[in-house]
Amino acid sequence: MGRVTGDGTVGKALEVLDQVAAFGRPVRFSEILAQSDFPKPTLYRFLQTLTNQQMLAYDPERQTYTPGLRLVRLAHTAWDQSTLAPVARPHLDALSKAVGETVHLAQLDHAQVLYIDKRNANNPVQMYSQAGKVGPAYCTGVGKVMLAFLDQDAVETVIEQQSFHGFTDHTLDSADALRAELSDIRQNGYGFDREEHEPGIICVAMPILTLAGRVLGALSVTSTTSRTNLAGLEAYVPILRETADKITRDAQNWSFPDYQTKETTGI
Amino acid sequence: MGRVTGDGTVGKALEVLDQVAAFGRPVRFSEILAQSDFPKPTLYRFLQTLTNQQMLAYDPERQTYTPGLRLVRLAHTAWDQSTLAPVARPHLDALSKAVGETVHLAQLDHAQVLYIDKRNANNPVQMYSQAGKVGPAYCTGVGKVMLAFLDQDAVETVIEQQSFHGFTDHTLDSADALRAELSDIRQNGYGFDREEHEPGIICVAMPILTLAGRVLGALSVTSTTSRTNLAGLEAYVPILRETADKITRDAQNWSFPDYQTKETTGI
DNA sequence: AAACTAAGTTTCACATAATGAAACCAGTTT
DNA sequence: AAACTGGTTTCATTATGTGAAACTTAGTTT
Numbered sequence: 001m002g003r004v005t006g007d008g009t010v011g012k013a014l015e016v017l018d019q020v021a022a023f024g025r026p027v028r029f030s031e032i033l034a035q036s037d038f039p040k041p042t043l044y045r046f047l048q049t050l051t052n053q054q055m056l057a058y059d060p061e062r063q064t065y066t067p068g069l070r071l072v073r074l075a076h077t078a079w080d081q082s083t084l085a086p087v088a089r090p091h092l093d094a095l096s097k098a099v100g101e102t103v104h105l106a107q108l109d110h111a112q113v114l115y116i117d118k119r120n121a122n123n124p125v126q127m128y129s130q131a132g133k134v135g136p137a138y139c140t141g142v143g144k145v146m147l148a149f150l151d152q153d154a155v156e157t158v159i160e161q162q163s164f165h166g167f168t169d170h171t172l173d174s175a176d177a178l179r180a181e182l183s184d185i186r187q188n189g190y191g192f193d194r195e196e197h198e199p200g201i202i203c204v205a206m207p208i209l210t211l212a213g214r215v216l217g218a219l220s221v222t223s224t225t226s227r228t229n230l231a232g233l234e235a236y237v238p239i240l241r242e243t244a245d246k247i248t249r250d251a252q253n254w255s256f257p258d259y260q261t262k263e264t265t266g267i
Numbered sequence: 268m269g270r271v272t273g274d275g276t277v278g279k280a281l282e283v284l285d286q287v288a289a290f291g292r293p294v295r296f297s298e299i300l301a302q303s304d305f306p307k308p309t310l311y312r313f314l315q316t317l318t319n320q321q322m323l324a325y326d327p328e329r330q331t332y333t334p335g336l337r338l339v340r341l342a343h344t345a346w347d348q349s350t351l352a353p354v355a356r357p358h359l360d361a362l363s364k365a366v367g368e369t370v371h372l373a374q375l376d377h378a379q380v381l382y383i384d385k386r387n388a389n390n391p392v393q394m395y396s397q398a399g400k401v402g403p404a405y406c407t408g409v410g411k412v413m414l415a416f417l418d419q420d421a422v423e424t425v426i427e428q429q430s431f432h433g434f435t436d437h438t439l440d441s442a443d444a445l446r447a448e449l450s451d452i453r454q455n456g457y458g459f460d461r462e463e464h465e466p467g468i469i470c471v472a473m474p475i476l477t478l479a480g481r482v483l484g485a486l487s488v489t490s491t492t493s494r495t496n497l498a499g500l501e502a503y504v505p506i507l508r509e510t511a512d513k514i515t516r517d518a519q520n521w522s523f524p525d526y527q528t529k530e531t532t533g534i
Numbered sequence: 535a536a537a538c539t540a541a542g543t544t545t546c547a548c549a550t551a552a553t554g555a556a557a558c559c560a561g562t563t564t
Numbered sequence: 565a566a567a568c569t570g571g572t573t574t575c576a577t578t579a580t581g582t583g584a585a586a587c588t589t590a591g592t593t594t
Contacts, residue, residue: 007316008580009552010280014320014337021344030570039554044572049274053281054376057349063571067345069376070281072383075342076399077288078334082324109321109336116339132343275551276581297541306583311543330542 012038016046017055017067026064075132083107084208084217085117085131087250092117092219095243099221099236104203106142107217108150109134111161113143116217138162138178139171141193141205142218147178148185149207149215155182170195190237192230193220200225204233206240208247216251219244279305283313284322284334293331342399350374351475351484352384352398354517359384359486362510366488366503371470373409374484375417376401378428380410383484405429405445406438408460408472409485414445415452416474416482422449437462457504459497460487467492471500473507475514483518486511 007014019035020027029047036043047065050056054070080086088105096103096119105117113135137143137158147155159175166173172181185191193203205220221236274281286302287294296314303310314332317323321337347353355372363370363386372384380402404410404425414422426442433440439448452458460470472487488503 007319009276010313010316011320012552013277014322017341021341024344024348026348028570033570040571041554041573042552045552046277049277052274053278055281057345066348067341068349069345069374069381071338071342071345072350072399073376073381073401074284074288074334074399075338075345076401077291078336078338078342079399081291081293081333082335083339107336109340114336114340132339132341132346134340134343279581295541300541307542308544308583309581312581 013046013050016043017050020047020050020056020065021067026059026062026066028062028064032065079116079131083116084247084251088117088208088217088247091243091246091250092119095119095219095221095239098239101236102222104142104220104222105217106140106146106220108137108143108146108158108215111137111158113137113140113146136162136165136197138164139167139193139196141191141203141220141222144178144181144193145185145191145205145207146215146218148182148191149209149213167197168195168199172196190240192233193222194230195225202228202230202233204230204236204240206237206244208244208251210248211252216248219247280313280317283310284317287314287317287323287332288334293326293329293333295331299332346383346398350383351514351518355384355475355484355514358510358513358517359386362386362486362488362506365506368503369489371409371487371489372484373407373413373487375404375410375413375425375482378404378425380404380407380413403429403432403464405431406434406460406463408458408470408487408489411445411448411460412452412458412472412474413482413485415449415458416476416480434464435462435466439463457507459500460489461497462492469495469497469500471497471503471507473504473511475511475518477515478519483515486514 016032016036016038019032023031029044032047033040033043038046047056047058051058051065051068054068056065057068058065084105084107092103092105100121102121103119104115106113106115108114115130115133115135118130135143137147147158150158159178162175162178164173164175165171172178181191190204190206193201193205195202201222202225203220203222205218207215208217208219210216219240221233221240223233283299283303283305286299290298296311299314300307300310305313314323314325318325318332318335321335323332324335325332351372351374359370359372367388369388370386371382373380373382375381382397382400382402385397402410404414414425417425426445429442429445431440431442432438439445448458457471457473460468460472462469468489469492470487470489472485474485475483477483486507488500488507490500
């Protein structure tokens, strides 16, 4: 039959969940239906189930669905256990204090960049708003340095999945351009975003690798062309490398999360 | 046969997901099996499906499961669309700056307090680590003020679900004690945490209500007995009330999320 | 090295649960 | 009042999920 999901009913339900999330705003049944491959009653049932399960929230007033609170609860654990964030946190704090610019911590998820943590330039942060955000891999500093250190065939798989939308006129808009850039990055050990995603926004990025060389994530320091330039950002390379190394070291050791006291401090 | 979930296969799968998350650490198949009502192969299949779907992450090295990255992605949207956080953010920033103490924004989820956002006292924040965290309703400032303004029968339902564990010797450890406290809070319009959850930790909390009086969430300012006392915290009541009012007002207006430009700023 | 054991994985007959065409039920519009 | 449109329910059919039992490693013991 038609290409669906694999993973049976559960997979299908999660597909619906993704669809709703993808709208990025409260959506009505009919809007989802229009996007969906599922027949009306099937979709209807999934939405009911997901809502029951608090994976979606339903606003009876406006008759709209949004992703539900249960996700927030679950994600807390996910963030704390399946990402670099807890290990990286102190190092990210230090880095942030040292450079005084916006810093990001990201990981690769599928073929996308997933932002895991962030410190804002000066104003005391509004984080989670950004953690969990996804972005294109081919035109962000963190994205490119992570791709650069993937193994050859993994890169190709990921490259195939990029859509190469030209955000600015500096955006690398072809697989070949990207391959060349990745090769450069591999050479240097770090990379830049030269206003490739947003005009005026530049960054320098450093991969976080295991001792064996596997990609764990990436760090970046972001600024604007009005405040500095690439040469200015390059000055941060040493401290970025240091920070990345520390994270690597901690991650390596910490990999035995031997029964940490689950809740030492109350919230 | 035995009480399960309702919501068919999807519900069961999500139950498993919760179980894994509840461990709060990477878990092996056999550990989950021990907790689970599902027979071995059934559980096995669910874990496979969830892992496939990135709702769980599997570490083949240690043979352990943890909540997966997909949750982080999804929660971002949930947080941004189904919580007070985006509306409250600027007001929370202002409040934080004004009082210089740790402030929390929370909502009620099931019978628990779900922390949605936070600003730390002085050190520039490590938020998401806390957002998504859940806590008991009966012995936190935010929990109690939210319960206080629920309608009568809703309160009773919630009270039944509390477990009344005595965290400290100030903890309200019975339904009746709690009912009395709620009545006081209703009188005053705000409430305290008198070291009920953690010794030395006190807070003043203010509900966020709709104009019609329905509970949306709660705010709190937290401090320690070494730095101040309840009278000291009470001084924050006016600014807390003001902040809560502003959030109410914005939430009321903002409820038509009329096609906001999905991504104005890149990350 | 043969005999246990425990943890994880696969099989397969069976029963349950998901499926979706069609029908139904508001509200709205023509 | 007839013809939409968006949402909900029914129900026979079928696909899917189910779990006892069997099997496969890998790790211990005798």
